[in-house]
Amino acid sequence: MFFSFRLCARLSVCFLLSFFSSVHAQSASSPSVQLAPVQLALIEGMSGPFANTGEAVLRNLVWAVERVNARGGVNTQDGKRRLLLNRYDSKGQSEEALTSLRSAIDTGAQFVFQGNSSANAAVLMDAIQKHNDREPTRRVLFLNYAAVDPALTQEKCNFWHFRFDAHADMRMSALMQVLKQDAKLKSVYLIGQDYSFGQSVLREAKLQLEKLRPDIQIAGDELHPMGRVKDFLPYAAKIKSSGAQAVITGNWGNDLTLLVKAAKDVGYEGKFYTFYGNALGAPAAMGEAGVGKVMAVAEWMPNVPGSESTKFYQSFKQRFSKPAEDYLHLRMQLMVEALAQSIERAGQSDPLAVALQLENAEVSMAGQRGKMRSTDHQFQQPMVVAVMAKQGGIDVPFDVEGSGYGFKVLRQFKAHEVELPTACKMNRPH
Numbered sequence: 472m473f474f475s476f477r478l479c480a481r482l483s484v485c486f487l488l489s490f491f492s493s494v495h496a497q498s499a500s501s502p503s504v505q506l507a508p509v510q511l512a513l514i515e516g517m518s519g520p521f522a523n524t525g526e527a528v529l530r531n532l533v534w535a536v537e538r539v540n541a542r543g544g545v546n547t548q549d550g551k552r553r554l555l556l557n558r559y560d561s562k563g564q565s566e567e568a569l570t571s572l573r574s575a576i577d578t579g580a581q582f583v584f585q586g587n588s589s590a591n592a593a594v595l596m597d598a599i600q601k602h603n604d605r606e607p608t609r610r611v612l613f614l615n616y617a618a619v620d621p622a623l624t625q626e627k628c629n630f631w632h633f634r635f636d637a638h639a640d641m642r643m644s645a646l647m648q649v650l651k652q653d654a655k656l657k658s659v660y661l662i663g664q665d666y667s668f669g670q671s672v673l674r675e676a677k678l679q680l681e682k683l684r685p686d687i688q689i690a691g692d693e694l695h696p697m698g699r700v701k702d703f704l705p706y707a708a709k710i711k712s713s714g715a716q717a718v719i720t721g722n723w724g725n726d727l728t729l730l731v732k733a734a735k736d737v738g739y740e741g742k743f744y745t746f747y748g749n750a751l752g753a754p755a756a757m758g759e760a761g762v763g764k765v766m767a768v769a770e771w772m773p774n775v776p777g778s779e780s781t782k783f784y785q786s787f788k789q790r791f792s793k794p795a796e797d798y799l800h801l802r803m804q805l806m807v808e809a810l811a812q813s814i815e816r817a818g819q820s821d822p823l824a825v826a827l828q829l830e831n832a833e834v835s836m837a838g839q840r841g842k843m844r845s846t847d848h849q850f851q852q853p854m855v856v857a858v859m860a861k862q863g864g865i866d867v868p869f870d871v872e873g874s875g876y877g878f879k880v881l882r883q884f885k886a887h888e889v890e891l892p893t894a895c896k897m898n899r900p901h
Contacts, residue, residue: 506547506549506550506551506552507552508552508555509545509553509581510557510578510582511536511554511557511580511581511582512557512558512575512578512580512583512584513532513558513559513584514559514561514568514571514572514575514583514591515528515558515559515560515561515586515587516561516563516564516587517529517562518560519698520563520725521563521587521698521723521724521725524724524751525560525587527798527800528584528616528617528803530791531798531803531804532803532807533556534787534790534791535803535804535806537790540553545811545820547818547819547820548818548819554807554811557575557578557580561585561591563587563588564591565590565591568585568591568594569594569595569598572598572599576602576609576611581612581820581821581822581825582611582612582822582825583613583614584616584806585613585616585618586615586616586617586618586636587723587724588618588668589620589666589668590666590667592615593623595613596613596627596629596631599611599629599631599632600629600631603631603822603900611631611822612631612822612825612826613631613632613633614635614806615633615635616635616636616800617800618634618636618668619634619636619637619639619642619668619746620638620668621639621640621671622671623638624638624847624848624849625893625894625895626894626895628847628893629848630826630897630899630900631826632848633829633830633843634848634850635802635806636770636802637850637852637854637889639671639672639746640671640675641854642768643672643675643676644891645768645854645856645882645884646719646744646746646768646856647676647680647683648856648882648884649744649766650719651683651684653717655716656684656687656716657688658689658713658714658716658717659676659687659689659690659715659719659744660690660693660710660713660717660719660741661673661677661691661693661720662695662710662719662720662722662730663695663720663721664695664696664698664721664722665694665695665696665697669722670694672720672746673692673694673719673721677692690713690715691710691713693706698726701729702729702733703729703730703732703733704733704736706730706733707730707733707737708737710734710741711734711738716742717742717744718741718742720743720745721745721746721747722745722747724751725752727748727751727753728751728752728756731748731756731757731761731765732756732757734757735756735760735761740764742764742765742766743757743761743765744766745765745767745768746767747767747769748765748766748767749772749859749878750767751798753765754871754878755872755874755876757859761876762876763858763859763860764858765858765859766858766881767856767857767858767878768854768856769854769857770801770839770852770854770855771801772857773869773871773878774857774868774869774877774878774879774880775883777837779837780839782837783801783838784799784869787799794874795873797872798871798872801837802841802852804836804837805834805835805841805850805852806850808834808836809829809832809834809841810825810829812832812834813825813826814828823900829843830845831845839852839853840852841886844893846893846895847895847897848897849893851886853883853884853885853889854883854884854888854889855880855882855883856880856881856882857879857880858878858879859876859877859878860876860877860878860879861876862875862876862877866879867879
């Protein structure tokens with residue numbers, strides 16, 4: 472069995488080794504699971520400035536694969552096959568991602584997962600298209616859970632690529648529906664990471680502000696190097712001195728956490744309209760200063776009302792009980808379930824046969840239902856906007872990472888309310 476990491480370098484890696492050793496032992500002793508597993512490859516930055524986001528992805532995919540394998544795996548025309556997840560560290564770099572892709576394919580992977588970095592996603596999409604054209608007997612599918620540059624399902628759309636996260640324009644559309652109701656808001660500061668995703672967030676923010684709130688002044692418009700800024704105090708000072716009443720940002724990982732911490736340190740009291748302010752250290756960094764001020768948008772959050780949602784999150788917390796292991800991505804659970812169902816409908820794991828099923832997949836879990844749009848392979852699902860609040864009461868029963876702060880739902884959107892048209896002209900295989 473192939474692993475692209477040193478043994479037990481992290482707790483999660485130790486778990487994976489233990490888990491898959493168990494699967495291998497079962498396969499050796501039970502005739503019903505002798506078939507080769509369906510190989511999945513996670514290509515993600517597991518080291519470097521965004522390692523924490525990679526670890527969160529790994530936990531989510533491990534849990535999703537566990538549940539599929541707990542029911543015996545996927546049914547195919549040859550019998551049941553388990554899923555096998557191998558993880559590759561791209562270090563957040565495009566060249567490393569390409570090297571990882573080659574290793575994954577050589578090891579037998581048919582399905583590739585990646586998401587943290589739209590730049591890396593674009594590189595992988597291009598490489599996978601070329602590989603599939605060159606070697607049709609060893610094709611692979613690319614399942615994207617977080618790379619949200621709209622171009623990936625617009626002008627760069629690709630038959631072999633499926634996106635399970637709402638793209639940046641969809642997220643911005645939901646966030647702006649809440650922002651436009653704030654009549655007191657008269658000025659905003661735009662800041663983001665200087666790469667395709669960060670640029671698209673700021674571009675769409677300007678377009679939607681002009682459309683929905685032309686009275687709002689843009690007090691600042693700034694891009695910064697991605698993953699390389701260690702001290703955001705100069706940026707926070709500029710935000711404060713601009714007089715902006717709110718910040719709009721698509722920052723994620725440490726770039727968000729450090730920005731929020733710096734804003735707190737300089738005494739900035741404005742609001743933050745964010746894509747990812749509910750995750751990975753940001754609530755703890757903001758603390759009391761973020762209550763009622765930090766907004767976030769996602770496909771789902773732990774405090775979404777409903778018993779199905781609550782039970783599902785509680786089961787995740789039982790599986791990963793440490794506060795540092797928090798952050799359930801429901802879309803990743805839907806993604807793996809959609810893949811499993813598509814393999815079963817195809818009766819095989821051939822990527823072309825699975826793709827033809829996956830592009831019409833419709834799945835539901837924990838009260839959340841989503842459907843893949845075949846025209847551009849963009850998943851359509853409900854969205855939610857929430858505001859940071861102290862944990863407690865019926866509105867905020869769960870906090871984030873044991874911080875004592877969670878997110879109170881402000882507004883829920885049905886899938887059709889955040890669905891946007893596409894200009895995708897997809898080249899389909901003959």
